[in-house]
Amino acid sequence: MSKPSLEKVYQWLEEVKDPEIPVLSLVDLGVITNVTISDKVRIEMTPTFVGCPAIDYMKNDIIETLNKHGQEAEVDINFKKSWSSDLISEKGKIALKKFGLAPPPDSKLFTDLEILENAECPRCSKTNTELRNPFGPTLCRAIFYCNDCKEAFEQFKPV
Amino acid sequence: MNNEALKELLYKMADDQLILGHRNSEWTGFGPLLEEDIAFSSMAQDKVGHSLALYTILQELGEQDPDTVAFTRNAEQFHNSLLTELPNGEYDFSLIRHFLYDTAEALRFEMLTQSSFEPLAQLSAKIRGELRYHTMHANTWIKQLGSATTESITRLQKSLEYALPYALGMFEKSPFENALISEGIFAGEQVLEDKWKRKVEEVLAQTQLQLPAWDTITPHLGGRVGKHTEHLQPLLDEMSEVLRIDPTAEW
Numbered sequence: 001m002s003k004p005s006l007e008k009v010y011q012w013l014e015e016v017k018d019p020e021i022p023v024l025s026l027v028d029l030g031v032i033t034n035v036t037i038s039d040k041v042r043i044e045m046t047p048t049f050v051g052c053p054a055i056d057y058m059k060n061d062i063i064e065t066l067n068k069h070g071q072e073a074e075v076d077i078n079f080k081k082s083w084s085s086d087l088i089s090e091k092g093k094i095a096l097k098k099f100g101l102a103p104p105p106d107s108k109l110f111t112d113l114e115i116l117e118n119a120e121c122p123r124c125s126k127t128n129t130e131l132r133n134p135f136g137p138t139l140c141r142a143i144f145y146c147n148d149c150k151e152a153f154e155q156f157k158p159v
Numbered sequence: 160m161n162n163e164a165l166k167e168l169l170y171k172m173a174d175d176q177l178i179l180g181h182r183n184s185e186w187t188g189f190g191p192l193l194e195e196d197i198a199f200s201s202m203a204q205d206k207v208g209h210s211l212a213l214y215t216i217l218q219e220l221g222e223q224d225p226d227t228v229a230f231t232r233n234a235e236q237f238h239n240s241l242l243t244e245l246p247n248g249e250y251d252f253s254l255i256r257h258f259l260y261d262t263a264e265a266l267r268f269e270m271l272t273q274s275s276f277e278p279l280a281q282l283s284a285k286i287r288g289e290l291r292y293h294t295m296h297a298n299t300w301i302k303q304l305g306s307a308t309t310e311s312i313t314r315l316q317k318s319l320e321y322a323l324p325y326a327l328g329m330f331e332k333s334p335f336e337n338a339l340i341s342e343g344i345f346a347g348e349q350v351l352e353d354k355w356k357r358k359v360e361e362v363l364a365q366t367q368l369q370l371p372a373w374d375t376i377t378p379h380l381g382g383r384v385g386k387h388t389e390h391l392q393p394l395l396d397e398m399s400e401v402l403r404i405d406p407t408a409e410w
């Protein structure tokens with residue numbers, strides 16, 4: 001089998017989704033930090049949160065997907081390049097919003113709780129909202145309430 | 160690089176995160192309000208995750224695998240500070256401990272982003288970002304309840320006075336202090352303690368809580384050298400209960 005191009009590998013990796021947010025590929029999530037192609041495809045990735053329970057699942061999913069495309073693959077999980085919510089691609093942010101999750105604001109703006117208030121509601125796109133809990137159902141989500149929609153929504157946390 | 164010094168540092172940090180992570184998880188289903196239930200459960204997951212990452216670095220330095228290290232040691236082999244092993248008590252104590260501990264932990268990881276030991280510096284850069292949510296959570300509630308009602312202020316004040324000697328025990332000096340500093344691995348417990356005191360003073364000044372003079376508090380030491388309170392072994396027994404039923408089971 002001939003060596004695939006880097007572009008091709010990234011295309012295949014687009015098929016691997018975040019198990020908790022199935023509209024978001026790992027590439028758009030920003031957790032793939034390096035890809036090298038030699039006798040096999042070597043992928044470096046980094047977790048969104050250190051305690052993320054889905055990391056092993058993602059790793060196996062990458063290997064299975066590449067195997068399916070006839071490639072031998074190896075995944076190394078490390079912290080060489082540390083993940084930040086700023087690494088989510090624009091395409092990824094749009095996908096998050098469609099999924100009903102408010103995309104994360106610029107993490108550099110986040111210095112205090114006040115900054116986290118007034119996230120944009122993914123339903124009505126307005127910011128008449130309030131932070132209810134910086135800790136949500138998974139490590140990467142916070143809970144907000146929209147005063148216009150009178151409903152709670154979740155935000156992908158800036159980190 | 161001085162591996163013994165490095166291991167001692169990693170063990171105490173990992174054990175702190177594991178033990179307090181376990182204590183935090185005991186709030187799952189018992190929080191005073193649902194949001195706090197979720198907050199302590201999330202912080203538990205973060206902290207146990209941090210301990211796993213630190214035990215993984217230890218494994219790369221030749222120690223046993225993380226599960227063996229986490230679940231098969233006895234109390235005297237643990238290096239966590241006494242503060243982390245104390246029972247949760249009422250919410251006021253858990254909140255005060257959370258505040259005192261996470262303020263120190265956030266500063267420790269902040270300092271370690273400068274470590275000459277690259278894997279630890281990289282991990283610390285990551286953990287530092289996550290801990291902002293923990294310190295933010297603690298500060299918000301301390302400021303709110305520390306200035307709310309007579310009952311909330313009295314309760315927090317009592318817990319603060321009880322917790323402070325244990326909190327100072329977090330900075331118990333390591334026998335490798337000089338090696339850690341001279342090799343640029345970690346700037347040392349004294350530097351951390353000073354930074355921590357300034358931060359604690361800054362937050363408490365925004366409340367009606369009274370901080371006793373530091374020199375009137377005698378630190379409760381011993382945790383870093385395996386001398387623990389009677390509360391640690393029962394916690395370890397409970398934590399490893401499932402593993403001990405069938406240590407060879409595949410999960």
Ligand SMILES: [Zn+2]
Pocket residue numbers: 121122123124125126146147148149150
């Ligand atoms: Zn809305």
